[in-house]
Amino acid sequence: MTNPESPETADIVIVGGGIIGCLTAYYLAQRGLKPTVIEADGIASGASGTSAGWLTPYSHECDAAMLALSPATLRLHAGLAETLPAVTGIDHGYRPGAYLRCAVSDTGVTELREFQAQRASEGVDMEWLSGEETRAMSPWITAEVIAGLRSDNEPTVDSYRLTMSALQAAEMNGARVISGRVIGLLSSSEGAASGVRLEDGSEVHGGAVLLAMGPWSGEAATWLDHPVPVRPQRGQLVYLASPKDGDGPELEVGLNIVEHGGSLIRKRLSDTIVAASREFVGFDTSITTSARDELLLNAARLSDRIQNARISGQTACLRPYSADGRAYVGSVPGWDNAYLATGHSGEGIHYGPVTAAAVAGLIADGASEYDIAPLTPARAGNTTV
Ligand SMILES: Cc1cc2nc3c(=O)[nH]c(=O)nc-3n(C[C@H](O)[C@H](O)[C@H](O)COP(=O)(O)OP(=O)(O)OC[C@H]3O[C@@H](n4cnc5c(N)ncnc54)[C@H](O)[C@@H]3O)c2cc1C
Structure with missing residues (x-):
């Protein structure tokens, strides 16, 4: 004061x-x-x-x-x-790590190819992986994933x-x-x-x-x-608790599904998060079950990490959105x-x-x-x- x-x-x-x-x-x-x-x-x-x-x-x-x-x-x-x-x-948890953009349909594959070409034209190389190669990176990636684009320069904090x-x-x-x-x-x-x-x-x-x-x-x-x-755009996140002993390893690679925009990101200092809704509802920072269900549904197509995972939290906050x-x-x-x-x-x-x-x-x-x-x-x- x-x-x-x-x-x-x-x-x-x-x-x-x-x-x-x-x-x-x-x-x-x-x-x-x-x-x-x-x-x-x-x-x-x-x-x-x-x-x-x-x-x-x-x-x-x-x-x-x-x-x-x-x-x-x-x-x-x-x-x-x-x-x-x-x-x-x-320790603010800065960690370099691999990130995989995934496709589950032919439309997604086309989108991913365009994304790769655009990045290449900007001088950023990303590696193309088959579905099998993506699963070699993490056992949590579903059989639905048919292709992936690997990036190694998108850290988390x-x-x-x-x-x-x-x-x-x-x-x-x-x-x-x-x-x-x-x-x-x-x-x-x-x-x-x-x-x-x-x-x-x-x-x-x-x-x-x-x-x-x-x-x-x-x-x-x-x-x-x-x-x-600048106006507020609400974003909701769902947190998944770390797997217990015997439930498999942590999901160490960040994942995103191009067709639906669902993402899974491992926060090194806390739980894995399922990101993120984009909603224009003014300054309302309530959490909703509809956003939670949609986020989990998209993420489930991408990763078996969702199965039997305990939801440890859900948050909502506001992006400063510039049109x-x-x-x-x-x-x-x-x-x-x-x-x-x-x-x-x-x-x-x-x-x-x-x-x-x-x-x-x-x-x-x-x-x-x-x-x-x-x-x-x-x-x-x-x-x-
Ligand atoms: C769900 C979600 C996920 C996100 N994930 C990512 C991500 O992975 N990577 C990324 O780069 N970005 C991400 N973002 C975006 C990022 O969080 C924001 O762009 C960033 O935090 C904005 O920072 P800021 O300092 O501009 O605003 P804020 O963090 O909103 O801070 C502004 C501060 O100003 C204060 N304030 C406002 N008015 C006044 C006043 N009149 N007097 C005094 N104080 C005032 C507020 O109380 C607030 O604390 C995400 C956003 C959301 C919602």
Whole structure:
């Protein structure tokens, strides 16, 4: 909580304690700046804490400008996997591992071939496997699978631990965290962002303001007098408990069925998850039996791991959905020192590091070493969600 009588001050005010806000705080603090993260709920209480944690650029529309940032974000993830646990003692479960996209019909085989050709044209080789060869990778793959495409560069992380670890490392370098809901932006007479106003009447002043509010980012449109076309897309996950002794090995390979979109991903620090529904139901984060049944049905065509598995949990959280499949990252038109970083839809964990490093560069040096020009919030004027 802040004191309404005496405003807090920070070098940079970051609104939102999800992966984008916390990683940006980390990179800014590494540059010697003192950011303050303001979070209305709990740190990583949104999708950043509940995601599947799969580091892939291929779960959404495969926007070309985003894809171009994928190698850089993978390199940054690998670096974070080295540095963060050493600094904070938190293992955030970064694990490289094989991932198999599978087909159960001729239509699926065609789709898989097209996917392979597209990736090859981008310089990414994926290995074609027969049904038998897929089953050699895991005994849990069903006889229904007739072909698979193997990828070895789509690791997984525990996104809750990654977000917490990044923030802890930032705090060790001078970042601060404030609990509270931001309700407006403060500006100087020259049109520069100079801080934020909170619901309790207090203010936090700063030399720059980053809005990293995930699916709630649309609220900032009135503060900025600029559209922020991001809306919530609910995603539900079902958790399967690890097999007991005698029930067979863990499912170590990630699996996806191209015809139906069902996925199974082994979270190394918890149970296997069955991912994920895509629903537009506003800010409703209820779990539903219909989503659970559909997710399990799709996954059962892919893997016998579903048979007799104990369901250990089900969660729902909200993706910050951007209609054109591209995040909004950069300076807000018409403002000095106001920045947006949001709209990563189902790939915010993957693109978190490159987004955060790019924004930190932009704020600290006035330029980013990564090409985020196509992600400019200026294009928002032409987009609707
Ligand atoms: C089911 C599911 C599975 C997913 N799986 C993957 C995956 O495998 N790989 C991947 O890369 N991505 C995945 N994603 C997407 C990823 O989780 C999101 O893109 C990412 O977490 C978004 O991070 P964020 O920081 O932008 O938003 P959030 O995590 O939503 O954080 C935003 C924060 O801002 C706070 N906030 C909002 N408004 C205010 C305010 N006015 N004042 C103060 N605080 C405020 C919120 O409380 C929230 O904590 C998945 C998403 C879902 C739903």
